[in-house]
Amino acid sequence: MQAGKLERRVTIQRFTETRDEMNEPVKVWADVATVWAQARPNRGNERFAAAQVAGAAVMSFHIRYRADLTVQDRLVYDGVVYEIVAPPRELGRRVVTEIDTVAAVD
Numbered sequence: 167m168q169a170g171k172l173e174r175r176v177t178i179q180r181f182t183e184t185r186d187e188m189n190e191p192v193k194v195w196a197d198v199a200t201v202w203a204q205a206r207p208n209r210g211n212e213r214f215a216a217a218q219v220a221g222a223a224v225m226s227f228h229i230r231y232r233a234d235l236t237v238q239d240r241l242v243y244d245g246v247v248y249e250i251v252a253p254p255r256e257l258g259r260r261v262v263t264e265i266d267t268v269a270a271v272d
Contacts, residue, residue, distance in 0.1 A: 172202035176227060177242040178235065195240070204228040205243060208266075223269045231260040241267055 178198040186192045208224040225248060227241060235254040240247055248267035255264045 171204045171228070172230070174203050174205045174243065175200055176203045176205070176229070178232075179240050179242060179247075181238060198234075198239070199232075201229050201232075203243070225267050225269070227265045227267065228257070228262050229265065231256065231263050233260075235263060235265065241265065 177200045179195040182196045206226045252266045
């Protein structure tokens with residue numbers, strides 16, 4: 167992958183458990199890494215549910231190969247949280263990881 171195509175910054179977050187000041191378990195999203203990515207909008211859709219219009223922005227991201235990503239992680243791009251909706255795919259021989267995501271839009 168050409169470095170020039172990786173022109174956007176995304177933050178990978180993972181749901182982790184930490185302890186608060188009372189030593190009680192607290193689950194939070196923690197930043198794992200901030201990496202360069204290529205952001206590719208796929209499509210958007212709207213649906214009418216429970217008397218409200220809800221939209222979804224669907225994006226694919228290409229990043230340098232990472233073996234540790236799962237559908238339980240999420241990405242933050244341009245201030246928007248994107249949930250990973252499919253297992254990340256390896257493109258090439260451990261060169262690029264493709265990540266399909268969706269962001270809920272109010």
